[in-house]
Amino acid sequence: MEFLIAPIIVALLASLLALIISIVDKHVNNYGDVEININKGKKVINTKGGDKLLTTLSSEGIFIPSACGGRGSCGSCKCEVSTDIGPILPTERPYLSPEEMNKNTRLACQIKVKKNLDMYIPEELFNAKEFSGIVEEINDLTYDIKEVIVSIGDESIDFVSGRYIQLVVPPYGKIKEYTQRAYSISSKPSEKNKVAMLIRLIPDGIATTWVHNYMKVGEKLKLIGPFGEFQKSDCNSTMVCIAGGSGMAPFKSMFHDMLEKGEIDREVWYFFGARTIKDLFLLKEFQEIEKKWPNFHFIPALSNCSPDDDWDGEKGLITDVLDKYLKTEIDSSKHREGFLCGSPGMIGACNNILNHNGIRDIFYDNFS
Numbered sequence: 001m002e003f004l005i006a007p008i009i010v011a012l013l014a015s016l017l018a019l020i021i022s023i024v025d026k027h028v029n030n031y032g033d034v035e036i037n038i039n040k041g042k043k044v045i046n047t048k049g050g051d052k053l054l055t056t057l058s059s060e061g062i063f064i065p066s067a068c069g070g071r072g073s074c075g076s077c078k079c080e081v082s083t084d085i086g087p088i089l090p091t092e093r094p095y096l097s098p099e100e101m102n103k104n105t106r107l108a109c110q111i112k113v114k115k116n117l118d119m120y121i122p123e124e125l126f127n128a129k130e131f132s133g134i135v136e137e138i139n140d141l142t143y144d145i146k147e148v149i150v151s152i153g154d155e156s157i158d159f160v161s162g163r164y165i166q167l168v169v170p171p172y173g174k175i176k177e178y179t180q181r182a183y184s185i186s187s188k189p190s191e192k193n194k195v196a197m198l199i200r201l202i203p204d205g206i207a208t209t210w211v212h213n214y215m216k217v218g219e220k221l222k223l224i225g226p227f228g229e230f231q232k233s234d235c236n237s238t239m240v241c242i243a244g245g246s247g248m249a250p251f252k253s254m255f256h257d258m259l260e261k262g263e264i265d266r267e268v269w270y271f272f273g274a275r276t277i278k279d280l281f282l283l284k285e286f287q288e289i290e291k292k293w294p295n296f297h298f299i300p301a302l303s304n305c306s307p308d309d310d311w312d313g314e315k316g317l318i319t320d321v322l323d324k325y326l327k328t329e330i331d332s333s334k335h336r337e338g339f340l341c342g343s344p345g346m347i348g349a350c351n352n353i354l355n356h357n358g359i360r361d362i363f364y365d366n367f368s
């Protein structure tokens with residue numbers, strides 16, 4: 001045990017030092033009043049300096065995506081700051097491409113507001129809000145995927161199918177701080193007073209463990225959003241959509257929205273990859289959509305089907321099933337677009353298959 005004493009003392013001293021620096025910085029360095037000019041005057045904030053840009057903006061009702069809750073580990077809080085605010089920090093570098101660095105892109109959770117700033121964010125972010133919700137339903141879809149439906153009462157959410165929302169997870173058990181995680185919205189845009197998500201349990205995942213083991217119907221929570229760029233295009237090209245697991249969420253929203261709006265001339269091929277029969281869910285729902293929408297084709301496929309399973313659908317890796325349909329069933333004389341939602345591995349593999357079959361316009365929602 002003695003060999004642990006020195007590292008523990010060093011770690012404690014380092015934490016103490018960091019705490020003292022942050023307290024001194026907050027109370028001794030007075031950055032005074034500052035003006036944050038967003039998108040050339042579209043929004044001007046007058047506030048006190050000294051806090052992180054992300055926190056300063058959210059306290060003024062401007063929400064930038066922050067899937068990690070401001071810890072500098074997701075890279076989603078990017079914004080362009082045209083005022084010189086010092087060199088790019090080592091904590092920002094892993095998330096910024098050379099082009100982004102040249103365009104003065106910064107991570108809002110890593111930089112501090114010390115003087116007047118000019119910055120740019122996508123205009124759509126002006127619509128992102130913090131919602132107070134109540135958990136209305138928690139439904140088991142499989143042994144490790146739950147559908148969570150949150151009522152936002154009299155508030156109303158405006159979004160395009162394909163967007164995501166950040167769930168604010170309260171402290172629980174050994175987790176002592178609030179944290180945030182991003183989930184695609186599975187409800188349709190016309191359902192203005194509720195937000196549904198499909199959440200798969202990730203072993204030791206802070207948010208998913210809370211949802212699966214602690215969250216209760218009737219509980220109050222906060223949601224922030226909507227965010228994201230994933231959505232269907234406005235043209236009439238054939239949609240080749242591929243999802244795995246909870247990657248079902250944005251497609252569920254999209255297809256119900258299209259059906260509701262009568263956009264059923266468009267041809268859609270929806271491939272859903274799962275390992276075993278236990279991992280399949282909402283089959284009936286998509287089979288119902290197929291009945292109402294003749295151009296809609298739902299192809300669930302199992303990669304680890306056992307001979308005893310009662311399954312007469314497609315078998316094999318989703319990439320192989322996709323390749324087979326692209327070569328034999330899906331009309332290649334029409335313009336086709338790919339839409340992917342799932343793990344980075346699945347997206348990469350399906351992206352290659354789409355490319356090999358001549359599909360160049362590919363959009364994806366990556367779970368990484």
Ligand code: FES
Pocket residue numbers: 065066067068069070071072073074075076077107108109110
């Ligand atoms: S919020 Fe995650 S990196 Fe800034």
